[in-house]
Amino acid sequence: MDPEGSAISKKVEDFLNVFRKGEEFTQELLKENEKLRFKIAQLETRPQPSHREDGGQVNSLAEKIRLLEEENSALLDKFRLVEEENKDFANRYVEVEAENNNLANLYVASYQLHSTLDFSESLKIILEIVMNLIGAEEFSIVMLDEKTNELSIVAQEGMGPEARSGIRLGQGIIGTAAKTGEAYYRQGDPTELSGVDYDHPLICIPLKIKEHVIGAIVIYKLLIQKPELTGVDYELFSMLAGHAATALFSSQLYSHSERKLTTIQSFLDLLKDKKSSSS
Amino acid sequence: MLKKVLVIDDSALIHQMYKMALMRYKCTIISAKNGQSGLDELARHPDIDLVLLDINMPVMGGLEFLQKVKELGKYSNIPIVIVSTEGKEEDTKKGMEMGAKGYVTKPIQTAALHAMIEKLIPSPG
Numbered sequence: 449m450d451p452e453g454s455a456i457s458k459k460v461e462d463f464l465n466v467f468r469k470g471e472e473f474t475q476e477l478l479k480e481n482e483k484l485r486f487k488i489a490q491l492e493t494r495p496q497p498s499h500r501e502d503g504g505q506v507n508s509l510a511e512k513i514r515l516l517e518e519e520n521s522a523l524l525d526k527f528r529l530v531e532e533e534n535k536d537f538a539n540r541y542v543e544v545e546a547e548n549n550n551l552a553n554l555y556v557a558s559y560q561l562h563s564t565l566d567f568s569e570s571l572k573i574i575l576e577i578v579m580n581l582i583g584a585e586e587f588s589i590v591m592l593d594e595k596t597n598e599l600s601i602v603a604q605e606g607m608g609p610e611a612r613s614g615i616r617l618g619q620g621i622i623g624t625a626a627k628t629g630e631a632y633y634r635q636g637d638p639t640e641l642s643g644v645d646y647d648h649p650l651i652c653i654p655l656k657i658k659e660h661v662i663g664a665i666v667i668y669k670l671l672i673q674k675p676e677l678t679g680v681d682y683e684l685f686s687m688l689a690g691h692a693a694t695a696l697f698s699s700q701l702y703s704h705s706e707r708k709l710t711t712i713q714s715f716l717d718l719l720k721d722k723k724s725s726s727s
Numbered sequence: 728m729l730k731k732v733l734v735i736d737d738s739a740l741i742h743q744m745y746k747m748a749l750m751r752y753k754c755t756i757i758s759a760k761n762g763q764s765g766l767d768e769l770a771r772h773p774d775i776d777l778v779l780l781d782i783n784m785p786v787m788g789g790l791e792f793l794q795k796v797k798e799l800g801k802y803s804n805i806p807i808v809i810v811s812t813e814g815k816e817e818d819t820k821k822g823m824e825m826g827a828k829g830y831v832t833k834p835i836q837t838a839a840l841h842a843m844i845e846k847l848i849p850s851p852g
Binding site: 545546548549552553555556557559560563573576577579580581582583671673674 | 738739740741743744747748751812832833834835837838
């Protein structure tokens with residue numbers, strides 16, 4: 449074959465190859481087309497949801513939402529209630545804690561009051577209670593002399609030289625409180641004071657054994673950081689009225705009996721000495 | 728764990744009051760009647776966590792105690808709290824300058840005292 453003839457046959461061959469590839473591609477497209485048609489037919493035969501069914505689903509979902517919202521608001525209400533309860537418990541805890549402290553202080557005070565039979569020690573303890581537990585700055589303890597019917601200061605704290613001793617029973621606020629046995633609390637704000645007036649105390653607590661008054665605790669001024677009397681202060685006052693009275697009375701009695709015992713003992717010793725010297 | 732608190736005060740009432748008030752806060756109390764016995768207790772109990780110190784006491788007062796502690800140096804890690812009386816701010820101020828870490832005022836409020844102890848020696852956890 450001449451060179452021109454072989455070039456033509458190569459071109460024909462190339463053309464035929466392109467034609468064959470085109471045929472294969474067309475076949476593939478046809479197959480793909482067939483598959484798509486099948487799928488369309490499948491989709492067309494599937495049952496479509498009706499509008500009514502759509503509405504039903506929406507309604508049931510809305511109902512579910514409503515129920516969940518109700519549940520949510522009920523839970524919120526419960527949460528609020530629990531929170532309120534928690535606050536209540538916290539407040540009660542603080543109250544119980546304060547009550548515990550108060551009881552502890554009352555216990556300490558009464559325990560200390562009865563821990564001695566020494567009169568001056570008892571007075572010191574009462575001063576400490578009034579100063580440290582009540583928070584008084586100027587105050588005194590007065591005792592009644594039943595022979596003269598006069599109240600005189602036996603211990604005091606922070607009081608100036610103008611403090612008056614020798615108050616007659618029934619005279620003024622202190623004398624009246626001691627006579628009637630009724631505690632005196634001045635009305636109004638205890639911090640509202642231009643100066644201390646020893647004739648007008650803030651508080652006067654008669655010291656009583658049953659109904660028998662033996663003296664009084666008289667408070668003229670509270671510490672500056674103590675703006676008002678609290679519940680426990682009144683408890684302390686009522687405890688002091690009885691316990692301080694018995695503590696003072698028994699320590700006084702004890703020291704009297706001790707003195708008498710010493711006198712009798714010395715007298716007996718003297719008698720013994722005389723007896724032995726005469727024999 | 729129990730906190731060891733040294734109370735230096737000449738009043739037996741105060742000691743008992745602290746004991747009652749602080750035992751509920753896991754504190755154990757060591758008592759001293761004045762600054763001198765306070766120093767003795769510090770030497771005897773090296774594990775003391777805190778000192779509550781009154782100012783006016785016989786034998787050795789609070790300010791003198793603070794001075795001694797400062798001079799000794801070895802107790803500088805123990806916080807000291809002054810128990811002060813209103814109207815005696817000068818003493819409190821002096822005490823703070825001499826190394827006290829805080830103060831509480833009389834009449835003692837247990838909650839305030841506990842808060843002060845918690846601030847200076849926090850409980851673990």
